[in-house]
């Protein structure tokens with residue numbers, strides 16, 4: 001049994017290729033999640049602002065991203081837009097771009113929710129103590145908003161990581177794509193190859209996502225006490 | 226009570242929200258050690274007046290002079306002024322992520338940059354006075370409404386303000402918690418802290434006030450001694466306002482007067498019924514009765 005499993009991973013560059021695939025998955029996830037959080041905060045603050053123009057246009061953007069399947073967006077950017085504008089975007093660039101567009105919209109909505117659910121009175125009471133605007137943000141608003149944001153952000157992060165295999169469709173060799181190729185090549189010599197490879201991939205996704213959700217639960221519990 | 230020199234002078238203060246004029250050329254002086262109670266129907270501008278005094282609302286006209294300084298000057302350093310003007314809100318507005326003690330330390334440490342030990346000593350002093358020192362490590366959600374409001378009062382006092390503004394601080398409390406908060410305020414008044422109190426608790430107003438300000442529609446309609454105001458209000462408008470707090474006995478023999486008041490404000494009057502029963506004694510009697518400095522029976526555990 002173990003031999004059969006090991007043989008799959010030992011064969012040729014299988015293990016190295018799977019690791020490269022994991023690298024691609026991690027690169028897209030990490031970059032897109034980081035960019036989404038970074039861009040989502042100001043976008044969310046704009047969505048919560050008084051500017052009607054900002055609010056309406058960002059709402060439109062959010063709704064557009066929400067109704068559009070990720071696959072359609074990937075195709076749109078990879079095949080259509082790059083042809084149309086005659087720019088050559090690599091599959092990697094398109095993937096990060098599309099995932100960031102999606103993540104930013106969702107993150108913006110989360111930030112908007114967290115900020116608007118904080119009552120105006122929290123601002124007032126902080127200011128009434130003599131705290132400056134920056135101090136109120138720092139000591140009063142952000143700690144509370146962060147606590148409200150956390151579950152949503154964790155959920156979004158794991159959702160984004162779990163959605164990365166879609167890049168397969170624009171021929172980016174992520175973990176999933178490489179796994180499938182490995183199974184195809186080794187499959188006729190080792191009938192259990194698919195079990196080992198997909199089992200391995202399952203484990204990797206678990207190892208990435210599970211600690212994130214544990215961490216989030218820990219923080220939530222700590223903040224609750 | 227020794228009433229000293231002028232602390233705050235408001236002259237022709239005007240404030241609008243868009244087209245709506247909320248304060249109409251309001252003029253008022255507050256002296257050192259004076260307790261001013263502001264009453265008036267909902268929406269007459271009481272909260273707005275207080276919020277103008279510490280710069281939470283920009284004003285549209287007139288002048289505010291505090292300790293000789295013109296607050297209507299656009300150069301006003303509000304952070305510095307707000308350290309000297311304490312404000313307590315209806316809904317406590319404590320920071321939910323900070324303990325009672327951390328809430329109290331926020332101003333002295335972050336705004337006034339005082340030494341931690343000094344701020345701590347002050348916090349202990351005030352929290353002990355309101356019987357909450359042993360609850361210092363509780364988070365706001367672990368405290369009752371009355372306890373939260375006492376922490377909020379201490380949070381403002383910890384900055385050593387020269388004047389305190391109280392905006393309906395008992396309006397969100399269950400009736401049985403009203404007293405413990407009002408007792409704290411009464412004791413502060415007794416010690417000579419200058420304050421402006423907005424309240425719907427008429428019996429408390431009567432007990433604590435040196436002067437009653439009756440506002441209606443953005444104007445000061447009456448400015449009089451509490452006894453005079455409650456016994457014989459000078460204006461018809463004030464009489465009607467006070468009537469709202471009075472219930473006719475439906476069992477009274479006179480059938481014409483049997484209907485309870487149907488005034489829109491009638492709901493607001495509800496809590497004052499109990500307050501009437503509790504706080505009937507005059508200011509000095511009530512102050513003498515309150516032994517020690519904390520609320521009468523402490524808040525205990527929730």
Ligand SMILES: Nc1ncnc2c1ncn2[C@@H]1O[C@H](COP(=O)(O)OP(=O)(O)OP(=O)(O)O)[C@@H](O)[C@H]1O
Pocket residue numbers: 242247265266267268269270271272273274
């Ligand atoms: N931020 C605001 N924007 C627009 N209008 C406001 C704002 N704040 C208050 N107002 C209006 O100003 C008027 C005075 O409000 P204010 O809150 O000062 O009344 P109040 O006397 O404190 O009433 P209450 O007894 O109900 O607390 C009201 O008509 C209110 O609708």
Ligand SMILES: [Mg+2]
Pocket residue numbers: 271272273392393
């Ligand atoms: Mg009010």
